[in-house]
Amino acid sequence: xxxxxxxxxxxxxxxxxxxxxxxxxxxxxxxxxxxxxxxxxxxxxxxxxxxxxxxxxxxxxxxxxxxxxxxxxxxxxxxxxxxxxxxxxxxxxxxxxxxxxxxxxxxxxxxxxxxxxxxxxx
Amino acid sequence: xxxxxxxxxxxxxxxxxxxxxxxxxxxxxxxxxxxxxxxxxxxxxxxxxxxxxxxxxxxxxxxxxxxxxxxxxxxxxxxxxxxxxxxxxxxxxxxxxxxxxxxxxxxxxxx
Numbered sequence: 001x002x003x004x005x006x007x008x009x010x011x012x013x014x015x016x017x018x019x020x021x022x023x024x025x026x027x028x029x030x031x032x033x034x035x036x037x038x039x040x041x042x043x044x045x046x047x048x049x050x051x052x053x054x055x056x057x058x059x060x061x062x063x064x065x066x067x068x069x070x071x072x073x074x075x076x077x078x079x080x081x082x083x084x085x086x087x088x089x090x091x092x093x094x095x096x097x098x099x100x101x102x103x104x105x106x107x108x109x110x111x112x113x114x115x116x117x118x119x120x121x122x
Numbered sequence: 123x124x125x126x127x128x129x130x131x132x133x134x135x136x137x138x139x140x141x142x143x144x145x146x147x148x149x150x151x152x153x154x155x156x157x158x159x160x161x162x163x164x165x166x167x168x169x170x171x172x173x174x175x176x177x178x179x180x181x182x183x184x185x186x187x188x189x190x191x192x193x194x195x196x197x198x199x200x201x202x203x204x205x206x207x208x209x210x211x212x213x214x215x216x217x218x219x220x221x222x223x224x225x226x227x228x229x230x231x232x233x
Contacts (some may be wrong), residue, residue, distance in 0.1 A: 035222070037168075044124060045160075045211055047222040064161055092213065095167055104174030106215045107222065108158035112167040 002026035002121050004096050004113035011119045017084040020116045022096030029077040030054040033099040035109060036070065036081045038092040046092075050099075051079055086120045125150060126212050126225035133231040134202045142228045144195045144212035150223060155215040159188055159197045171210070172197060186208045186219035204232050 007021040009037070022034065036048040049060035051070040058070045072079045079096060093115040100110030127145040134140040144157060151157060156175050160168035170179050172188035175195060185200045195214075199206055212225035 037224075039228075044227045045213075045224040059164065059220075062219070097168075100170070100173060100179075103177045104156045104158060105154065106156040106158060106213075108170060108173040108213065109160075109168070110170050110173075110179065112169070115167050 002041045002098070003110050004098060004111055006094075006096060006113040006116045009117040009119070011121065012086050014087055014120055014122055016086050016120075017082060018086060018118050019080055019082040020079050020094050020118070021078050021095075022113050023076065024098070025077065027098075030074060031106070032101070034070075034072075034079045035097045035099060035107075037095045037097055037109070039095070039115075040089070040092040043092075048081070048094075053079060083118075086118075088120050091118065091120045124226040125216055125219075125221075126214060128210075128212060128225040128228045131229045131231065133233055135233045136202055136204065138166065138202050139198060139200045139223070140202055140230060141199075142197045142210055142212075144197070144214075144225050144231070146193050146195070146214060147194040148193060148220035150193075150214045150216040151190065151195060153217050155217070157188065157190055157195035158213045159186075160211045161214065162211065164208075165206050182203055191221070202230075202232055 005023045008102040051058045053072045069082045096113040097109035098111040099107045159172040161171045162168045175190040210228045216223045
């Protein structure tokens with residue numbers, strides 16, 4: 001079955017960086033774009049960006065561009081999201097989400113990781 | 123502030139029908155972008171409920187249905203059940219900003 005398994009919770013100080021991983025299984029890794037979505041405590045969902053696991057091309061939300069880097073390792077079927085210059089407002093649960101295919105003119109997310117809580121605190 | 127506007131909460135008795143609206147604009151839903159819906163139970167990741175405005179993934183009960191008209195979309199839950207208590211989010215694409223956008227979220231309460 002299709003699974004996205006993320007790395008564990010992190011606690012970071014302001015100004016530090018964090019790197020979250022998302023290991024995919026159960027499907028052809030390079031055939032599906034992967035997106036990252038975050039959710040601050042008690043808040044809604046915020047799209048962060050996406051990566052094409054095949055060629056590695058990326059697209060980021062302008063709000064965090066310059067601080068975020070998404071990469072992938074095809075040998076381990078893993079995508080990574082690194083966020084730098086962390087601030088308290090970056091405290092959130094970070095999700096990886098696979099893009100579904102067919103049936104919609106707008107990309108949708110058919111499988112999600114379990115989420116990784118990143119806490120930024122001094 | 124979300125680009126897509128949803129009511130903060132809706133409620134209904136078991137067996138009733140409730141609807142959740144998702145209001146967008148001419149740069150997203152009105153521009154032809156489809157709408158997708160997700161259900162999020164407390165402490166869990168979102169789950170795809172509806173894609174392409176009206177389509178249900180396998181395993182999603184047919185009590186859930188979606189529609190789209192103009193610059194807005196709706197999710198309907200027929201025959202409300204206790205297990206439907208959750209947060210619901212709409213999602214689309216905004217061509218003006220180049221962002222994938224989510225609604226503000228709606229809490230469904232079963233009375």
